[in-house]
Amino acid sequence: MTTPPIAPRPAPVAPLGMRAALAPVLADAVAADPALITVGADGRALFGQVIERYPRRYVDVGIAEGNLVGVAAGLARAGLRPVAAAMAPFLVRRAYEQIRLDVGLPGLPVVLLGVGGGLGYGPLGPTHHATDDITLMSAVPGMEVYCPADAADAVHALRTVLAGTSGPAYVRLSARTDPVLPQAASAGDPRAPRLLRDGDDVLVLATGRCVAEALDAADELAADGVAAAVASVTALRPFPAAAVRELADRRPLVVTVAESLPADGLGPCTAEALGRRGPALISLHTDHRYPPVAAHQELLRFYGVDGRGIRSAVLSHRNRKTREA
Incomplete structure (x- = not known):
């Protein structure tokens, strides 16, 4: 079939980290909402502007993630709206109870x-x-879970959570900077998937950093004669099942790509949404191997969730179907 033109990519600009992008947003949110208070664990990159403008609206508990969450819970019980931040591996594991x-x-x-x-x-x-x-x-009942694709998406996700979430929410932020994505990646409701590129041969659903990898793979697949659609999924809980089904409906293959373990992640949620009568599904994700010490991009390649891994999975599936025909 005719391959659609490659969607325009943003002009090269200096990438902005999620923390740098969110710092003024958090300070403005504190200014607008007298109930909002921030809580940190000896990491001030996110809350620097809050500290500068509203020092009494920031609490630092030190490197003690369990205390961080406990203090945030106490502040919430007192009628405040806490935003608490820490490094993800320590926030999630040390403070999980x-x-x-x-x-x-x-x-x-x-x-x-x-x-x-x-x-x-x-x-x-x-x-x-x-x-x-x-x-x-995702295993915590009632917890909303978001995995933004770039800094602009992170800003939109946080604003949406602060404006419309009455219960707990978790937002995964990147460690450093991410590739700048098309504006569509942060447009509209972050609770719904955003179609960044159209194509009839395969739908690639990606979340977080893997969205950029999916767009790179789509560029390469176009040269292979494969028209790949790419959609960004920021909200993982609650999962936008109906919207995912609608996107997948007219394509014979769906590939999910996530920089996370499979359980309760993008792949299994998509499989449940599509059911047994849906299109063929390939789920790319990390696994239970400890990764080597390496740069971020090398680790994505180690698990096969980079652009090259996506392209390889799509072409392998198409070649297998051709042999079976």
């Missing part, structure tokens, strides 16, 4: 920002990798 019981069980309106979810702290090794954060946070 407090997240489940102090925040999740009573359904308190605590926003948790996990910095460096996935493999973003690659060279720091397994202590700082957090490919399990989406799985663990």
Whole structure:
């Protein structure tokens, strides 16, 4: 079939990290909402502007993630709206009991920002990798879970959570900077998937950092004569099942790509949404191997969730179907 033209990519600009993008947004949110208070664990990149403008609206508990969540829960019980942040591997694992019981069980309106979810702290090794954060946070009843694709998407996701979420929410943030994506990646409701590129041969559903990899793969697949659609999925809980079914309906193959473990992640949620009568489904994700100490991009390649891995999965499926025909 005729391959659609490659969607225009943004002009090269200096990438902006999610923390730098969110810092003024948080300060403005504190200014607008007298109930909003921020809580940190000896990491001030996100809250620097809050500290500068509204020092009494910031609480630092030190490197003590369990205390971070406990204090945030107490502030929420007192009628405030806490936004708490820490490095994702330590926030999610060290404080998981407090997240489940102090925040999740009573359904308190605590926003948790996990910095460096996935493999973003690659060279720091397994202590700082957090490919399990989406799985663990999705297992907390009532927890909304978001995995933004770039800085603009992170801003939109946080604003949406602060404006319309009455219970707990977790937002995975990148460790450093991400590729700048088309404006469509942060347009509209972050609770719905955004179609960034159209194509009839395969639908690639990606979340977080893997959205950029999916767009790169689509460029390469176009040269192979494969028309790949790419959609960004920011909200993983609650999962936009109906919208995903609608996107997948007219395409014979769906590929999901996530920088996280499979359980309760993008792949299984998509499989459940599509059911047994849906199109063929390939799920690309990290696995239970400890990764090597390497740069972020190298770790994506290690798990096969980079552009090359996506292209290989699509072409392997098409070649297999051709042989079976």
